Structure formats: C-alpha cells, structure tokens
Amino acid sequence: MTPPLGDIAHLGHVELLTPDLDASVDFFTRILGLTENGRDGNSVYLRTFDDYEHHSLVLTAHGTPGVRRTALRTSSGEALHRRIKELEAAGRPGRWAEDEPGIGPLYLTSDPDGHELALYWESEHYVAPPALKPGLKNQPQAKPSHGVGVRRLDHVNFLGSDVAANAAFTRDVLGARPTEQIVLDSGTLAAQWLTFTNKSYDVVYTSDWTGSSGRLHHIAFATDTREDILRAADICLDNDVFIETGPHKHAIQQTFFLYVYEPGGNRVELCNPLTRLVLAPDWPLITWTEAERAKGQAWGLKTIESFHTHGTPPVA
Template sequence: MPEPVPETLTTLKRMAADTPTRPPLGDVAHIGHAQLFTPRPEETVAFFTDFLGLTVSGQVGESTYLRTWDDYEHHSVVVTARDQPGIGRTALRCSSSEALARRIAAVKATGADGEWRQDEPGLGPLWVTRDPDGHEIALYHETDYWEAPTDDLRPGLKNQPQAKPGHGVAVRRLDHINYLARDVETTTGFIIDTLGARPTEQIRLDDGHIGARWSTFTQKSYDLVYTEDWTGATGRLHHLAFATDTREDILRAADLALDTGVFIETGPHKHAIQQTFFLYVYEPGGNRIELCNPLTRLVLAPDWPLITWTEAERAKGQAWGLETISSFHTHGTPPA
C-alpha cells in the first residue's frame, strides 16, 4: 500500500491553491539599459566617457549609445538630445521568448497596451509600454553579445566583454534606476504583480501610504526604485546608478569630481536602506547620477520578508548619521 501523504504536504498544497498567482521570478532577467535626455548632449557624453569611463558604441541621429565595460550588450545607456533632462526608455531583457510573451500578456490584462519597435542597434524587437506613472518601459529578449572591435578594447580574460578602462571611475555596470512617481504603491504594484519583481524594502509614512519602494528582478537587493514625487508630477527621474568594483572607487570618484568640476550633491556615505555605499553627482544636463557599491549584498532567500521602514526611522538620516539633504527630496528631472 502507498504511504500516506504527510499532513505538512497536504497543508502546503492547500496553501498553494489558495495563493494568488504571481509572475515567476526570472521572466524579466535584468535591466538592459536606460535612456537619458539632456539639453547638453556633448557635455553629457563627455561626462559618461571621461568621468565615468564608459565607451561609445554607436551614434544614431540625436542619440549616442554607451556601454560600461562589464555589461555584455551593445549599450548600457542612451544619451539623447532634448530641450530638458529626464528619463526616456528603460529596457528590460526577458529570459526567453516565452517569458516575453507572458509579460506582454500580463501587461495587456491590466488594460495597458504597447507597440512593437525595432529602433535600437544590437537588439531585436522591443515591446514598448508605460508604467502607471508614465515612464516608458520596453520588454525584449533578442540581443547581440557585444564583441570588442579594437585591440585596446579587447580584454585579457575571455569571460569579460571588454577591457577595464584605464581612465575615469571605470564603473562596472548599470546597477539600478530610481524613478519619481505620484503614486508609489500603484506603480510598484504594476512592476511587482505584472512584471514579476520582488519588493525588498519600503518606507511607510505615518499616514499609512508608501513613500518609496525597492524591488528586484534578480538576486541583487534592488533593480528598480520608486520614490514619491513631492511635486505631484509624473514620469520623472530621481537618479540613474552605476556600480563600482569597490568602495575605494567611490572615494576616488569624489576626488576626480572635485578636480574636474563635476557637482557633488552628497556623499560619499552609506545608506541605511539597502546598505549601499554611495556618491551622488549631477551630470552636465542636470540628471542626478549615483555611483554605488552594493556588490556585497544579495537577496538569496526565496522567501525574503519585505523590510518596512517608518517615517521616524528615516528621519534619522543615513546609516552613519549623515542628514539627508533637502535637494534629495526636491531635485528631479525634468524640472517640475
């Protein structure tokens, strides 16, 4: 006779049947790239190449395509000339064609729509939609692995796409994006319930509403962040962040910024939320850029509990007591 099913297994099956279906973690593999608008395109490109150490990988019309040395695709950032700074398209690579189809169907099920475009070098078709706050989001799967075209860009190690630059900060990869949003809870609900991100940390204010929320598609502790826009505007950017190899790289970046006239907003210091070591600067077009070192912190637990910070806890400032400066809550792009 077959052995009786353990009660714990029966309970688990019942719990699974009662649990709402959530998108599988991994349908969206990672952030592919982000587009920045700038009224000073030549100076913004120079900031990315000379100060951050990115490489120009292409130029089409008013857009310049740049890549960090450890991203494997054609570009990590697209710098596009516009009258005002801000965030354009954020591209998210799906893990397969089937995963892409699932996420498109999930977006359409919410009542949102999108359209197919194939307008970026090195990439296949992108399905372009918007989050509830109006930020442009593109989903795709097909991509070309970038190959160094010249000897000076070829790496010494075959498992590295490009030689590490010998100038500037030499940031390793595009790490995360922090958007401003009028309604954080609704917009992050779309990212979590429709695209399959996991929330990892959030701020709940005294009146009960969510002031900011961090979420991840990977085992990094966060990929996309939404912070409440105090102006009530929509579709704006708080900052774009690039990861460095070490904390010492960020200290060196602060010295380089001082020597080259790059505006330092705040840092170097350590966040309490997510424990990221950081430096915030402005690129010449006015967009806030973060240099961060979160490489030591991963979310490996499959049942990671959502960490909630209170308004009183956030009022204490950063991890080591640095007060959060006022411009961190008021500066966003485009200007409101």
C-alpha cells in the same frame, strides 16, 4: 499568477535626455569611463566595460533632462510573450518597435506613472575590437584606464505620483519582488525597492513631492569597491562635477554611495552594492518608518533637502 523572479532577467539599459549632449557624453566617457559604441541622429550609445550587450546607456539630445526609456531584458522569447499577455490583461497599452542597434524587437509600454518601459529578448552580445580586447576571455571588454571605470548599470530610481500603484504594477505585472520600503505615519507608501534578480534592488519608486508623473530621481552605476567611490569623489572634485551628497552609506539597502549631477542636469549615483544579495526565497519585506528615516543615513549623515526636491525634467 505572475511568477516572481523569472520572466524579467535584468535591467538592460536606460535612455537619458539631455539639453547638452556633448557635455553629457564627455561626463559619461571621460569621467565615468563608459565607451561610446555608436551614434544615430541625436542619440549616442554608451556601454560599461562589464555589461554584455551593445549599450548600457543611451544619451539623446532634448530640450530638458529626464528619462525616456528603461529597457528590461526577458529570460526568453516565451517569457517576453507571457509578460505581454500580463500587460494586456492589466489594460496597459503597448506597441512593437525595432529602433536600437544590437537589440531585436522591443515591446514598448509604460508604468501607471507614464515612464516608458521596453521589454525585449533578442540581443547581440558585445564583441570588443582589438583595442578594447580584455585579457580574460570571460570579460566583455578591457577595463578602462581612465575615469572612475564603473562596472555596470545597476538600477534606476523613478519618481512617481503614486508609489503604491507603480510598485504594484512592477510586482504583479512584471514579476518583481519588493525588498524594502518606506511607509509614512499616515500609512502612505513613500518608496519601495524592487528586484528582478538576486540583487537587492533593480528598480525603485520614490514619491514625487510635486505630484508630477514620469520624472526621474536617478540612475546608478556600480563600481568594484568602496574605494572606487572615494576615488570618484576626488575625480568629480577635480573636474568641477557637482557633488550633491556623499560619499556615505545608505541605511536602506546598505549601499555605499556618491550622488552627482551630470551636465544635462540628471542625477547620477555611483554605488557599491556588490556585496549584498537577496538569496532567501522567502525574504521578508523590510519596512522603515518616518522616525527611523529621520535619523538619516547609516552613519548619521542627514538626508540632504535636494534629495527630496530635485528631479528631471525640472518642475517650475
């Protein structure tokens, strides 16, 4: 039996693919306020000010946008090997790699949809250079003085050809706990939100309308306050960043949000979910119906059509 909420400590980092590396780096550093923390070939390593590891995001030049790798840190070396054993028992292939700075050996595998997942334990804690030294010793890095100043990588939303299979894998093999879901009138599971922590969600699977596998809906960065989301909208407006929808509040998970497209084409959410934690060990799975979702977001904003159709890489 997989122990819930234990072996996977948290979402570590995500690698995004972009056809315009320079423009994507400019967006994440100048507009969102991430710090560049190294380069290797066609990849650039970036970090938020409050993530404690070497990087929160990897940007890699590629012909099309999308997600290449999602890294999950385990709670110990023993936990890493327990999850590997569960993966092997589930018939999921895997291999070892050691190809990221500040990170030890990674065990590479994939979910049933083909999204690459990396599990690891060994990790260096970031030490800020003098120019980025924080005023408080319990903070990894000084807050950025420009851009939105996002605090941390919050979650990743995968598009999946079979939400039920991917969610079951994340629950049964990796040990996540589902908190909310959408079930259509047909009985089909259209989306599920899962957590490894006491946050209300770390990973989401949403049905891919194209039936494709391995695509990305969005990655999300958390801000300190709701006001930061409003300020982010103005910053994006002033810098010709495409705003897809928001600012507004989700009904599901109650997250205050703004969705934009970074220059490479990937959807990015800026969110403020920091006030909502799932502390109940017996939290009941909340199910939303088609009729309830047709009402739109928390304050009546209808869900924009592109929210259901845009994903990366694009499908003809």
